[in-house]
Amino acid sequence: MTDRGDFSRQSFLGPDAEQILADARVTIVGLGGGGSHIAQQLAHVGVGHFRLIDPQEIDGSNLNRLIGGTKQDVVAKTPKVEIGERVIRSIRPWAEVRTAKREWQLADDLLKDSHALFGCVDGYRQRMYLEGAARRFALPYFDIGMDVTKLDDAQYAVAGQMIMTLPDGPCMRCLGFLTQQRLDREEDQYGDAGINPQVVWINGTLASLAVGAFVRLLAPWFRYSRDFEWLELAGNHQLVSRSRQPDYSFKGPCTHFGPRDLGDPFFDLSKLGPGLTKQ
Amino acid sequence: MRAIFRTTDQFLRDVRQDLVRPHRFAAERVGFISIRAAVTSESLILLAEGYHAVADDDYIDDQTVGAMMGQEAIRKALIVALLQPLGMFHVHMHEHRGRPAYSPTDRREQLKFVPDFFKVRPQMPHGAIVLSHDRAIGRTWLDRDTVINITEFNIIGSQMTIDISRPTGRVDFIA
Numbered sequence: 001m002t003d004r005g006d007f008s009r010q011s012f013l014g015p016d017a018e019q020i021l022a023d024a025r026v027t028i029v030g031l032g033g034g035g036s037h038i039a040q041q042l043a044h045v046g047v048g049h050f051r052l053i054d055p056q057e058i059d060g061s062n063l064n065r066l067i068g069g070t071k072q073d074v075v076a077k078t079p080k081v082e083i084g085e086r087v088i089r090s091i092r093p094w095a096e097v098r099t100a101k102r103e104w105q106l107a108d109d110l111l112k113d114s115h116a117l118f119g120c121v122d123g124y125r126q127r128m129y130l131e132g133a134a135r136r137f138a139l140p141y142f143d144i145g146m147d148v149t150k151l152d153d154a155q156y157a158v159a160g161q162m163i164m165t166l167p168d169g170p171c172m173r174c175l176g177f178l179t180q181q182r183l184d185r186e187e188d189q190y191g192d193a194g195i196n197p198q199v200v201w202i203n204g205t206l207a208s209l210a211v212g213a214f215v216r217l218l219a220p221w222f223r224y225s226r227d228f229e230w231l232e233l234a235g236n237h238q239l240v241s242r243s244r245q246p247d248y249s250f251k252g253p254c255t256h257f258g259p260r261d262l263g264d265p266f267f268d269l270s271k272l273g274p275g276l277t278k279q
Numbered sequence: 280m281r282a283i284f285r286t287t288d289q290f291l292r293d294v295r296q297d298l299v300r301p302h303r304f305a306a307e308r309v310g311f312i313s314i315r316a317a318v319t320s321e322s323l324i325l326l327a328e329g330y331h332a333v334a335d336d337d338y339i340d341d342q343t344v345g346a347m348m349g350q351e352a353i354r355k356a357l358i359v360a361l362l363q364p365l366g367m368f369h370v371h372m373h374e375h376r377g378r379p380a381y382s383p384t385d386r387r388e389q390l391k392f393v394p395d396f397f398k399v400r401p402q403m404p405h406g407a408i409v410l411s412h413d414r415a416i417g418r419t420w421l422d423r424d425t426v427i428n429i430t431e432f433n434i435i436g437s438q439m440t441i442d443i444s445r446p447t448g449r450v451d452f453i454a
């Protein structure tokens with residue numbers, strides 16, 4: 001037991017795991033049904049630095065899944081990032097939490113020096129842009145999302161995915177997840193069961209898969225070497241399996257992002273303030 | 280200001296593999312890592328984008344040091360920075376495990392050539408890195424005269440490393 005808490009139940013993560021996780025800086029984009037689960041779980045495992053980005057306030061339709069959200073929050077229209085911060089601090093008061101109640105494109109200051117980026121956003125196009133940001137700053141990217149498809153008048157198929165990509169591995173386009181067909185279809189519609197169907201148990205399962213993949217990167221408890229992960233959740237039968245899609249789609253080194261795409265496009269030392277030299 | 284050097288584990292494996300190759304007279308090898316950069320209000324992030332090995336013929340036979348680059352090696356590195364918006368980091372390796380430290384020769388020689396990169400690419404940070412078999416240490420110049428330590432190495436891969444230098448009072452931490 002240390003000042004941070006008692007992590008003895010996860011000691012199998014290794015003798016340095018507590019410090020490693022406490023040093024970790026994670027950015028979560030989207031603090032709704034998926035991101036709120038991820039924030040909570042990362043706080044439990046002992047991550048020390050959080051950057052939470054979401055432009056929205058909670059509303060009544062979020063209470064079916066947003067972890068930490070209360071009826072009072074709905075009345076008060078509490079920003080989702082504030083709810084996330086409250087949940088994290090209630091578990092780990094020592095954690096550093098920074099929040100941005102705005103679109104992630106306007107808060108990229110919080111992405112760049114993170115160690116991992118969690119994307120919990122709606123839509124394929126948003127995912128593509130967010131993974132692009134992860135590549136720009138050489139970050140591991142964890143994406144979760146679910147969808148509900150109408151089978152007939154009385155039946156629906158519930159499905160979801162957790163995808164992890166690494167800077168020198170295949171991206172979501174290489175893997176065959178982000179396809180032009182999907183991007184085009186998104187222009188017309190998204191889901192067949194109303195706008196962005198979301199339920200707490202699917203969000204929670206996908207969030208757990210993402211948190212597990214993240215902890216495995218930083219504090220591996222078994223020998224593991226894989227430069228991407230794509231897990232599919234068949235929600236109707238509650239089965240998680242590794243996607244076969246990359247077997248058909250993945251053709252070799254990523255051609256969508258290259259070394260020229262790294263960093264700030266117009267980086268110039270002379271435009272930085274004097275605070276740069278203070279350590 | 281936190282200076283972060285971020286690269287992938289595969290990239291660093293390739294660099295180490297090159298640096299341990301024997302040379303016909305030099306006791307060790309050196310090279311350059313080119314970087315692009317990003318900045319936040321409190322972090323400067325140095326993103327490794329390419330490795331430039333020093334050619335066999337560009338070493339000088341000087342038995343007083345592990346490896347001595349000739350003018351041609353430095354000229355080639357300067358050209359890379361001249362033609363592209365890249366920072367250049369000299370890199371070599373100490374053959375041990377654990378955090379490496381600069382030798383007096385490292386410090387003296389870095390001061391001789393790193394500031395020259397600002398003549399061709401003043402917009403980018405340049406610097407020097409010393410690797411061991413499993414750790415790294417480095418410093419970056421922000422202009423010809425201002426040097427700060429790299430305080431964090433992020434090695435991204437299926438086993439990821441966040442290696443943070445915490446001030447210990449040891450000489451090797453002082454830029």
